[in-house]
Amino acid sequence: xxxxxxxxxxxERFLLLRRRFRRAAAVVAGVFLGWYFVYVGLSAFARxxxxxxxxxxxxxxxxxxxxxxxxxxxxxxxYAAYARRRLDPLAGELR
Amino acid sequence: xxxxxxxxGLFVVFILITxxxxxxxxxxxxxxxxxxxxxxxxxxxxxxxxxxGDYMSAASFLGIAGIIALNGYDGFLYSIGFLVAWLLAxxxxxxxxxxxxxxMGDVLARRVRRQAPVRRAAAVSTVTVSxxxxxxxxxxxxxxxxxxxxxxxxxRFLGMDxxxxxxxxxxxxxxxxxxxxxxxGMKATTWVQIIKSVLLMAGAVVLTxxxxxRFGFDVSSLLGSAADASGRGEAFLRPGERxxxxxxxxxxxxxxxxxxxxxxxxxxxxxxxxLPHIVSRFFAVPDGRAARRSVSWxxxxxxxxxxxxxxxxxxxxxxxxxxxIVAQDPSGNTAAPQLAQAVGEHIGGRLGGDVLLAxxxxxxxxxxxxxxxxxxxxxxxxxxxxxxxxxxxxxxxxESQEVAVARFASFLVGTxxxxxxxxxxxxxxxxxxxxxxxxxxxxNVPAIVLSLFWRRFNSAGVVAGIYGGLASxxxxxxxxxxxxxxxxxxxxxxLSLFPAGVDFHLFPLENPGLVSIPIGFxxxxxxxxxxxxxxxxxxxxxLSVRALTGAGAx
Numbered sequence: 255x256x257x258x259x260x261x262x263x264x265x266e267r268f269l270l271l272r273r274r275f276r277r278a279a280a281v282v283a284g285v286f287l288g289w290y291f292v293y294v295g296l297s298a299f300a301r302x303x304x305x306x307x308x309x310x311x312x313x314x315x316x317x318x319x320x321x322x323x324x325x326x327x328x329x330x331x332x333y334a335a336y337a338r339r340r341l342d343p344l345a346g347e348l349r
Numbered sequence: 350x351x352x353x354x355x356x357x358g359l360f361v362v363f364i365l366i367t368x369x370x371x372x373x374x375x376x377x378x379x380x381x382x383x384x385x386x387x388x389x390x391x392x393x394x395x396x397x398x399x400x401x402g403d404y405m406s407a408a409s410f411l412g413i414a415g416i417i418a419l420n421g422y423d424g425f426l427y428s429i430g431f432l433v434a435w436l437l438a439x440x441x442x443x444x445x446x447x448x449x450x451x452x453m454g455d456v457l458a459r460r461v462r463r464q465a466p467v468r469r470a471a472a473v474s475t476v477t478v479s480x481x482x483x484x485x486x487x488x489x490x491x492x493x494x495x496x497x498x499x500x501x502x503x504x505r506f507l508g509m510d511x512x513x514x515x516x517x518x519x520x521x522x523x524x525x526x527x528x529x530x531x532x533x534g535m536k537a538t539t540w541v542q543i544i545k546s547v548l549l550m551a552g553a554v555v556l557t558x559x560x561x562x563r564f565g566f567d568v569s570s571l572l573g574s575a576a577d578a579s580g581r582g583e584a585f586l587r588p589g590e591r592x593x594x595x596x597x598x599x600x601x602x603x604x605x606x607x608x609x610x611x612x613x614x615x616x617x618x619x620x621x622x623x624l625p626h627i628v629s630r631f632f633a634v635p636d637g638r639a640a641r642r643s644v645s646w647x648x649x650x651x652x653x654x655x656x657x658x659x660x661x662x663x664x665x666x667x668x669x670x671x672x673x674i675v676a677q678d679p680s681g682n683t684a685a686p687q688l689a690q691a692v693g694e695h696i697g698g699r700l701g702g703d704v705l706l707a708x709x710x711x712x713x714x715x716x717x718x719x720x721x722x723x724x725x726x727x728x729x730x731x732x733x734x735x736x737x738x739x740x741x742x743x744x745x746x747x748e749s750q751e752v753a754v755a756r757f758a759s760f761l762v763g764t765x766x767x768x769x770x771x772x773x774x775x776x777x778x779x780x781x782x783x784x785x786x787x788x789x790x791x792x793n794v795p796a797i798v799l800s801l802f803w804r805r806f807n808s809a810g811v812v813a814g815i816y817g818g819l820a821s822x823x824x825x826x827x828x829x830x831x832x833x834x835x836x837x838x839x840x841x842x843x844l845s846l847f848p849a850g851v852d853f854h855l856f857p858l859e860n861p862g863l864v865s866i867p868i869g870f871x872x873x874x875x876x877x878x879x880x881x882x883x884x885x886x887x888x889x890x891x892l893s894v895r896a897l898t899g900a901g902a903x
Contacts, residue, residue: 259890295611297426297588297589316425322429337443345898349900
């Protein structure tokens, strides 16, 4: 049926679910896109800084690149945990 | 037994196993749910392994290892973009899974008044992106298999010279992929993908451990050896060897190079969530939560895999050496197999080298087969479900009829890809992968995101966004230095698709994303306001409830 579930969109609980999801999504997207483009920008325009040695042959560029991996894993795990705890129960109530 | 026979033997074993799976899947595929979505019975973990498999194409396994081996750090920039992009997929996957049934078209059409034009646009975009990506993989397969079997110019294998072997490989890969998809649908494609993914991870782990072992598990010493062997010293470990290069004395070209790099980064990070074969895999699980779990799995696997390509690439630079890699393949695609041979020889003599090379070669072959199958499945699903079922049959096809059309469509798309790949077999089409990402980011991602989040969006907006994004990416690439007008400053040889001397390039960047992605979004917004059809806010509310709660999901 077309538009059959539209009335649910007015429910208090649904509005709460949507607010929580949008806020979490905005935080995750803002952090990862911002941090990724900072990294890309540094790679393109701050070559001297990126070339600094940290330890042995490991330089800042490599370290920041590895931090991109760490942050991606952390954001994914954080979002998944938040969704399990704060979004899934609400969605279950409304289903 | 020579290494070549061993490699060939492993190819045959993989093909036999996957053909067996396809026959089993055929017997267990009845309706549309089975064919398009594998019966939605895959668990989050299984589907996540398959998703990672879809993503770790030959381009990312062999390509990135090769770029790192030849250009050092800059290959790493590529893999970071490929990985970070998955966070966008993680945020969207649950809504897409809940709102759709089999295809991206289902998600886009749910909330609009006029379905037919939206479905048609979704099918056009899905098929276009898939075919470009397919072409890149299949042309690569031709070159690669000849190399892996060690057929050099002037040599023969099973009575074929190198040129014939290339064509035969393309046709054979194409025939197998059509068979997997037409007979086994999503069930066969997913199992093929899972097997390949496990093989690929296992191969990468073995190689990584062997490489690190050679350097006493000291990463810094690996990096140092790679830098020394590259002949470029510490610069090899810094950004700028390949992307965003500084051109002394030419400020304009320097800026162009940097913008090109940013454009590539943008296309990589936004494109993943709009790739047709990735989106169609979101539907192979029972519900939105399982879909989210599968993306989490994919992030873990893809991340670990790309960390290992770092060891493989720098390992190849240190242990194989630039000269040996370029002599085999100028773009570096054989760096990983060559590395396998080198570390194998070190521990097990000639036999050890042959065995490890054969194994990695077979893994690369499995990778190509599995990825092209996923692409053919995504486009035949869209042609049959979106175009035939919803546009031609006005949304009332018989299910058996639609599945029969999907099987036939996989034959059509597959044949088209084979013909194009044979025609283009001697061109350097590696840029097509980045182009496919740019098209997905410019055409599909604006339509998906605005459909899910913008209340005012309507059918005219979807259609304008998809065609606008797709066309701008294609047109910009056609007038870019990739197609014409780029020459080697030293030798004067053409670095473009067209031979030296032909120059009609107007757009300076090689990757269109920086311009075409904003155009895609702008067209979608403009179409919404200029189109005559009204937004349907009631259907949007219905979509939001379904997408966020999973109520009424298929």
